[in-house]
Amino acid sequence: MTTISQRLKLARKHARLTQKALAEKVGVEQPVISQLETGRSQKSAFIYDIAVACGVSPAWLSHGSGDMLDARNGPVLTTFADSNAELIGDISAWDEDDPLDEDDVEVPYFAEVEFAGGNGMTEVVEMGDRKLRFSATTLRAAGVSSQGAACARVKGKSMERLILDGAAIGFDMHDTNIHDGEIYAFNHGGMLRVKYLYRLPGGAIRIRSENDDEYPDEVMSAKQWHDEVRMLGRVFWWSTVRRSPKR
Structure with missing residues (x-):
């Protein structure tokens, strides 16, 4: 049975990321990654984000369940999905003879x-x-x-x-x-x-x-x-x- 520190090292190597690069992708400081890899920390609120950043199964990284690249254990993404739109309201349809609204x-x-x-x-x-x-x-x-x-x-x-x-x-x-x-x-x-x-x-x-x-x-x-x-x-x-x- 592998430890979370061993799995994280494998995941990071799979993604070809340094500790610093992985930390930047996840939005944390490098010591967060270092402590997980050295075993000084066994839990982190960022495990899911780390898995996504490395393109591995979150369940595998967190608990060792399933295969490293088994998508059935969770979403496997190689990059973060960024929102590129903002909901600002509904469309108000109008006909040419409709009166103007105040604005x-x-x-x-x-x-x-x-x-x-x-x-x-x-x-x-x-x-x-x-x-x-x-x-x-x-x-x-x-x-x-x-x-x-x-x-x-x-x-x-x-x-x-x-x-x-x-x-x-x-x-x-x-x-x-x-x-x-x-x-x-x-x-x-x-x-x-x-x-x-x-x-x-x-x-x-x-x-x-x-x-x-x-x-x-x-x-x-x-x-x-x-x-x-x-x-x-x-x-x-x-x-x-x-x-x-x-x-």
């Missing part, structure tokens, strides 16, 4: 509209019959005033991995000065574009896509930028609805 604001919606004649030319306009609701608290947290907020919808895959095709975005019309590496919405000759922007010497602007493998960087001279582009604002929010795979 709600409606922001204008911008889109490309094709010119009459069907020549493919477009212009970016505010759609008076379309709005998107935001919580005033959300806007304040983003440092955006309700008077400066607006929204649009992204088309295409140039910003994918970050902003998917069809995603709704929110942008701040009061924040139009370019800060390198920030994402901006802008009207480029009647096209509604959403890109990373960077300033270059001589007033030139680099336009970068998230999906830069398929959409290489563009550079516009200061004159081109001035003549062809109207800045809409810095993008502070985006959201994509994922459809159920059952549909």
Whole structure:
């Protein structure tokens, strides 16, 4: 029958961890591990966490029951599972004709509209019959005033991995000065574009896509930028609805 100190040494070697590294994974001081391994301590409130950190059975490490890697004696994980989300509340659905709640604001919606004649030319306009609701608290947290907020919808895959095709975005019309590496919405000759922007010497602007493998960087001279582009604002929010795979 092995002792807990012997089992711990085996577990630590299995995980290829030093005493210090194991202690850091568990969130304890190194002497806690040392005392268990030398037999000065036979019990610890951290046995389960030590087993998880080493990827062995907690029952085996604690009592010698079953096999070292027998998952039936308890969960065997090689790393800790970290929480990467926070529950902040329920979603409150609303229809367009529902009255605004006390903390709600409606922001204008911008889109490309094709010119009459069907020549493919477009212009970016505010759609008076379309709005998107935001919580005033959300806007304040983003440092955006309700008077400066607006929204649009992204088309295409140039910003994918970050902003998917069809995603709704929110942008701040009061924040139009370019800060390198920030994402901006802008009207480029009647096209509604959403890109990373960077300033270059001589007033030139680099336009970068998230999906830069398929959409290489563009550079516009200061004159081109001035003549062809109207800045809409810095993008502070985006959201994509994922459809159920059952549909």
